[in-house]
Amino acid sequence: xxxxxxxSGTVAAxxxxxxxxxxxxxxxxxxxxxxxxxxxxxxxxxxxxxxAAVLLLVLTVWPxxxxxxxxxxxxxxxxxxxxxWDNYVNAVATSPDLVRVxxxxxxxxxxxxxxxxxxxxxxxxxxxxxxxxxxFRAAFFIPVTLSWVVIGLAWGYLLSSRGAVNxxxxxxxxxxxxQDWLGTPSTSLPMIIxxxxxxxLGMNVLLLYTGMxxxxxxxxxxxxxxxxxxxxxxxxxxxxxxxxxxxxxxxLTISAAxxxxxxxxFTMTSGxxxxxxxxLEYALYISSFKMGQFGQGAALxxxxxxxxxxLTFLRIRSGVRGDDD
Amino acid sequence: MKTARLFAPLCAAALLxxxxxxxxxxxxASVTPGEVTTATTGTIKVxxxxxxxxxxxxxxxxxxxxxxxxxxxxELQGQPSxxxxxxxxxxxxxxxxPDVFAMFPGxxxxxxxxxxxxxxxRIPTTDLxxxxxxxxxxxxxxxxxxxxxxxxxxxxxMFYNKKLLASVGVTSAPTDWDExxxxxxxxxxxxxxxxxxxxxxxxGSFAAxxxxxxxxxxxxxxxxxxxxxxxxxxxxxxxxxxxxxxxxMHSKGYTNPDVMTWRDVRKEFAAGNVAMIxxxxxxxxxxxxxxxxxxxxxxAPFAPTKVKVLIQMPDNGFxxxxxxxxxxxxxxFLQFAVSEEGQKLVSEAGQVPSRAGVAVQQPLNDALLKxxxxxxxxxxxxxxNFIAPxxxxxxxxxxxxxxxxxxxxxxxxxxxxxxxxxxxxxxRVDYHLGGGQ
Numbered sequence: 094x095x096x097x098x099x100x101s102g103t104v105a106a107x108x109x110x111x112x113x114x115x116x117x118x119x120x121x122x123x124x125x126x127x128x129x130x131x132x133x134x135x136x137x138x139x140x141x142x143x144x145a146a147v148l149l150l151v152l153t154v155w156p157x158x159x160x161x162x163x164x165x166x167x168x169x170x171x172x173x174x175x176x177x178w179d180n181y182v183n184a185v186a187t188s189p190d191l192v193r194v195x196x197x198x199x200x201x202x203x204x205x206x207x208x209x210x211x212x213x214x215x216x217x218x219x220x221x222x223x224x225x226x227x228x229f230r231a232a233f234f235i236p237v238t239l240s241w242v243v244i245g246l247a248w249g250y251l252l253s254s255r256g257a258v259n260x261x262x263x264x265x266x267x268x269x270x271x272q273d274w275l276g277t278p279s280t281s282l283p284m285i286i287x288x289x290x291x292x293x294l295g296m297n298v299l300l301l302y303t304g305m306x307x308x309x310x311x312x313x314x315x316x317x318x319x320x321x322x323x324x325x326x327x328x329x330x331x332x333x334x335x336x337x338x339x340x341x342x343x344x345l346t347i348s349a350a351x352x353x354x355x356x357x358x359f360t361m362t363s364g365x366x367x368x369x370x371x372x373l374e375y376a377l378y379i380s381s382f383k384m385g386q387f388g389q390g391a392a393l394x395x396x397x398x399x400x401x402x403x404l405t406f407l408r409i410r411s412g413v414r415g416d417d418d
Numbered sequence: 419m420k421t422a423r424l425f426a427p428l429c430a431a432a433l434l435x436x437x438x439x440x441x442x443x444x445x446x447a448s449v450t451p452g453e454v455t456t457a458t459t460g461t462i463k464v465x466x467x468x469x470x471x472x473x474x475x476x477x478x479x480x481x482x483x484x485x486x487x488x489x490x491x492x493e494l495q496g497q498p499s500x501x502x503x504x505x506x507x508x509x510x511x512x513x514x515x516p517d518v519f520a521m522f523p524g525x526x527x528x529x530x531x532x533x534x535x536x537x538x539x540r541i542p543t544t545d546l547x548x549x550x551x552x553x554x555x556x557x558x559x560x561x562x563x564x565x566x567x568x569x570x571x572x573x574x575x576m577f578y579n580k581k582l583l584a585s586v587g588v589t590s591a592p593t594d595w596d597e598x599x600x601x602x603x604x605x606x607x608x609x610x611x612x613x614x615x616x617x618x619x620x621x622g623s624f625a626a627x628x629x630x631x632x633x634x635x636x637x638x639x640x641x642x643x644x645x646x647x648x649x650x651x652x653x654x655x656x657x658x659x660x661x662x663x664x665x666x667m668h669s670k671g672y673t674n675p676d677v678m679t680w681r682d683v684r685k686e687f688a689a690g691n692v693a694m695i696x697x698x699x700x701x702x703x704x705x706x707x708x709x710x711x712x713x714x715x716x717x718a719p720f721a722p723t724k725v726k727v728l729i730q731m732p733d734n735g736f737x738x739x740x741x742x743x744x745x746x747x748x749x750x751f752l753q754f755a756v757s758e759e760g761q762k763l764v765s766e767a768g769q770v771p772s773r774a775g776v777a778v779q780q781p782l783n784d785a786l787l788k789x790x791x792x793x794x795x796x797x798x799x800x801x802x803n804f805i806a807p808x809x810x811x812x813x814x815x816x817x818x819x820x821x822x823x824x825x826x827x828x829x830x831x832x833x834x835x836x837x838x839x840x841x842x843x844x845x846r847v848d849y850h851l852g853g854g855q
Contacts, residue, residue, distance in 0.1 A: 167842065170511035171532050183840060249621060254676035275621070276678030278824055363621045366678055366824055367815050382504030384807045385529035387511075 157398075164391035173388070180392035190368045194376050197282055198397075201289075201354065201372060202404065205346040208290040209339060212297030217327060219298065220305040230302070234295035241292065241356030248288045249275065249361045278369035281362045285370050288357055293349055297342045304338030305331060344408055351401050373397040454750035459489035462747050465506065467520035467734070468499040472700065475569065475767035479755050482763055486754070490747055500619065503529065503807075510739060517742040518751060521566045522733050523553035524803030525810070528847060531556070534565040535738040540749035541567060541756070549756045549772040550732040553803070567756050568732030568772040569764055573699040574628040574800060575729070575786060576719070581712040582610060582693045591716035593724045595663050602672035605693045612672040614692035615821065616680030623678055626817035627810055628696040628729075631801040632718040633660045635727040639798060643851040646804045648838045653831035661827035664720055665820045677822050684708075700734070702782040703768035715782045717795070728790045731799035732772040799851070805838075806845040812837035 164180055166173035184191055215233065219226050236244060251257045252274040259271035274280050308331065316330045332339070355374050358364055364371035364379065371379070373393055381390030464480070466473040473496065480492040495516065497505050503526070509515040510533045521527055521534070537546070538560070546552075546560040546567065554566035578591050586604035602612035615624050634642065636656050644650025667673050674680050674692075686692045688708035696718060697705075705713040717725045736755065738748040754760045761771040768780040770787070778784040790797070802810045816830035825833075838846075 169529065169532055170507050179842075183842070249619075253681060254679055255682075273676045273679055276676055276822070278819075359621070360619075361621055363619075363623065365623055365815055365818070366822065367819050378504070379811070382501075382507055383811065385503065385507055386808075387507075 160391045160394055163388055164395045166388045166391075168388040168391070169385055170387050176388070180389045181396075184389060184392050184396065190371070191376070193368050194371050194373055197368075197370065198351065198372050198400065200282060201286060201350045202347055204286045204290070205343060205350050208293060208346055209297055209301075209342050211290065212294055212342065213301050213335075213339065215294065216298045216301035216305060217331065219302055230298075233298045236292045237295040237299075239292070241353060242360055244288060244292045245357040245360030248284075248291075248357075252284055252361070275362050276366060278366050281366060281370040285354065285357050285361060288361070289350065289354060292357075293346060297346060300342045300345075301335060301338050304335035308334045340408075344405065347404055347408070348401070351397065351404075373400070454487065454490075454746055456487055457489060458487060458747065458750075460744045460747045461491040461493060462517040462742070462744050462751060463493045463495065464736075464751070465516040465519040466494060466496045467502050467522075468496060470494055470496040472496075473520075475764040475769045478763040478767050479569075479751075479760055482760070483751055483754050487750070492751065506530070510741070513741055515739045515741065517744055517748045518736050518738055521554070521735050521737040522803060523566065523568065523731075523735065524799075524849065525806050525845075525847070526803065527554055527565055527737070528845070529807065530737065531565055533740055535740050535742065535745055535748075536563040536565065537567065537738065537749065537752070538562070538564050540738075540745070541753045545753060545756050548774055549761075551735075551756075553732055554735060554737070566735045566737035567752050568735035569755055569761075570699070570732070570734040570769040571730055571772045572733045572770060572800070573728060573730040573783065573786065574631050574696070575698060575715045575717060576694055576696055577687070577701065577705045577782075578694045578714055578716065579687070579690060579692070579709055579712055580714050581709075582690055591714065592719040593716075594719055594721050598667075598719045599670070599672075601693070602667070602670070606671055611674050611686065611692045612694060613667055614680070614683040614687055614695045615673050615677035616683035617678065618681055618684065621679075623814055623818040625696075626814050626821070627800075627802045628698065629664065629718060629720065630813050630817060631729045631798070632720040632725070632727065633657070633664055634801055635725075635729075635798055636660055636721060639851045642798070642801070642804070643849065645838070646809075646851070647846055647848050648841070651831075652834035652838070653828055657831055658828050659722075660720065661817065661820055661830060663722075664817075665823065665827055668821050669823055673821070678818055699730075699770050699780075699783045699786075702780045706780070706782055713782060715786045716789075717786075726793065726795050728786070728795045728797050729800055730770075730787075730790075730797050731803065733800060733803065734769075735772075804847075804849050804851060806841050806847075808841070809834060809837045 163173060165175060165177060167176045167179070168174075219230055219233075223229070253259075254273040254276060258274065262268065262271045272280065274284050312334070313326075313330065316326060321330060351372075352374060354372055355378065358370055358372065358375045359378075362370040364375045368376075374397060377390045377393040377397065380393055381387045464476070466476050470477060473494075476494060480494050484490060484492055497520075502520070506515065506519055507529070510530070515533070519530075521530060527534075537551070541551075541564075543560055546564055549568050550571075551564050551567045552560050553568060554564050556563040556565070576591070582605070583589070583591075583601060586601075586608045588601045588604060592598040592601045605612040617624055634645070634657065637645075637650075641650050645652060668675075668677060674683070683692060683695060684704075687695050687705075690709070690712075699715075702715060705715070717728050719725050721727075736752055738745055738752065742748050755764075756773060758773065758776060761773040761776040764771045765776055765779045768783075770778050770780070770783050778787055789795075802813070805813075812834050816825070816833040819825045820827045820830035
């Protein structure tokens with residue numbers, strides 16, 4: 094396997110991409126002039142950051158605090174009555190479905206490394222510069238430009254019991270495999286994950302392909318001269334160089350898997366059969382907008398938020414450990 | 419860098435939660451009933467449940483009302499039924515809701531009580547009584563707070579294709595499990611689907627609540643009350659037997675295999691390839707148009723002995739938003755809708771009017787009601803109107819799976835008990851059905 098196409102680009106890697114600090118500010122001997130400049134930088138920095146900080150407070154932090162408050166209330170959308178931990182207790186202790194919903198979320202998150210690995214393979218193949226590489230790149234990216242609702246509707250038709258996928262299976266004699274993909278508990282969530290992986294593939298391929306293009310040609314040449322090729326080239330040369338891109342890709346994919354599946358679930362399965370394809374995000378919607386239990390929905394939102402926070406924290410911890418290595 | 423990374427999920431979660439955090443706190447508009455005359459001007463926005471195509475009676479009412487009050491505009495907006503309550507809740511919470519909105523009594527109404535205007539004093543008590551508006555009241559009477567008025571007295575019913583059944587030697591609609599089995603054996607042998615189930619969107623499930631209302635009819639109405647309050651278990655032997663017999667329709671091949679997701683069930687019924695489907699009186703005009711004289715309606719034959727029950731109640735109603743800026747015009751519109759004149763328009767549009775004494779003009783519905791009267795069938799209300807939304811959701815999900823053979827009938831019914839048990843006390847409303855406590 095050749096890696097001739099790698100390193101042909103000029104995009105800078107994010108490694109060590111910290112903003113360059115003017116020498117005068119770094120100098121410990123800058124004296125009075127340096128200190129005045131530092132203050133001036135700080136003043137202007139504050140001015141530039143303030144609008145964004147205000148927006149963040151108003152549009153993000155305040156609603157988040159409101160959601161925390163409402164998660165402790167019985168709120169029908171208009172009137173809120175403080176009920177303490179009842180929403181959390183109800184969600185965790187009295188809802189037999191919640192365990193299944195959380196397991197569904199874990200399954201979705203557990204699938205993300207495979208989504209990234211698949212994208213890595215595609216990006217690597219594209220980086221080899223095969224015939225029609227540009228066309229393939231565009232083709233892989235097109236789903237990223239579509240809304241999840243459109244993707245869900247299209248795949249809903251393809252995967253329906255009398256749809257094209259089953260039609261194809263029957264046409265090639267695989268009748269036994271044809272089934273009600275979205276109406277069967279064991280296949281509904283895997284189908285959602287499959288479609289999500291397909292829809293998000295372009296984004297991951299773009300990221301990873303960019304990473305591969307940023308590898309210095311001389312590194313690849315040197316490796317080649319040392320007799321490295323094929324899988325060894327990927328494992329020992331390519332992967333270490335695009336590690337940061339893989340990490341970024343993984344974080345984005347996990348985040349999307351937790352917060353962007355709603356459109357697919359809504360259009361493809363409505364969370365069913367039963368709750369076999371319901372995630373916390375969808376359960377939050379059902380609780381709030383179908384049941385009118387906004388307080389309970391806010392509690393589920395907080396659980397989702399904490400889960401997302403823990404996953405990101407663990408990812409950051411592992412990244413820091415990796416840096417130390 | 420760490421901070422920036424931490425903010426990413428924070429932003430995502432907060433944005434996700436923002437929809438829950440933007441509601442206004444409890445406000446009550448101060449309104450004074452006023453008289454609406456031909457000189458009154460203004461506009462009211464009316465939300466219909468589902469497409470306006472399916473609510474022709476509403477279009478007729480709006481046109482007639484505008485003709486009566488030339489200075490008033492009635493803006494009708496059809497809202498998707500799949501997502502109706504979500505949209506309504508969101509828009510009312512944001513203070514951007516309609517003046518008048520479609521509403522159903524019981525558990526549906528309860529969700530929106532704090533957003534709805536009390537209609538007593540705005541609509542004459544005689545009119546409220548004539549359309550049985552007590553189903554929309556806080557305590558079951560029209561003398562207390564009434565939060566809506568029913569425009570139609572809908573029915574859950576089975577539509578069947580007389581010609582298709584006759585072609586296999588079945589001359590009348592089946593009336594119990596045995597007759598249903600016998601009829602379905604013949605229909606299936608002829609290469610047709612006996613009972614069609616599916617979802618037009620292909621996503622999720624069909625409304626098993628129609629079927630359940632008949633399945634649960636083996637119990638007296640006072641026991642329904644126990645089911646809604648949690649004092650009577652769902653997984654009782656009688657109900658397990660009923661759901662088992664119902665689920666056997668799938669295992670015996672009487673239904674289509676893909677009961678959860680078949681998109682074309684209505685299309686195939688209209689094409690004469692499906693003998694029976696479950697729906698309601700609102701679809702009678704569609705069935706008549708699709709099959710002409712071959713269409714007929716009957717109670718679902720989901721009973722061990724001859725079925726003597728018809729599921730009917732004043733249901734499809736309208737409420738006025740508490741925050742409406744034109745409550746007087748909105749009330750005048752609803753008063754017109756429940757008047758004899760308005761109810762005749764409802765009937766002409768193919769619906770069953772809620773007002774007593776107004777003739778039913780849709781032939782299928784009329785025939786079914788006359789049959790019910792002649793046979794002395796007991797009328798029971800629609801089950802979903804008296805249970806909390808999460809139990810309705812559990813019925814629609816659990817029974818679907820039972821029919822598809824994915825879970826046992828007992829497990830499906832245990833799920834309903836669990837859903838009932840999980841209800842907050844305030845949602846465990848006692849409607850005293852059948853005099854039950």
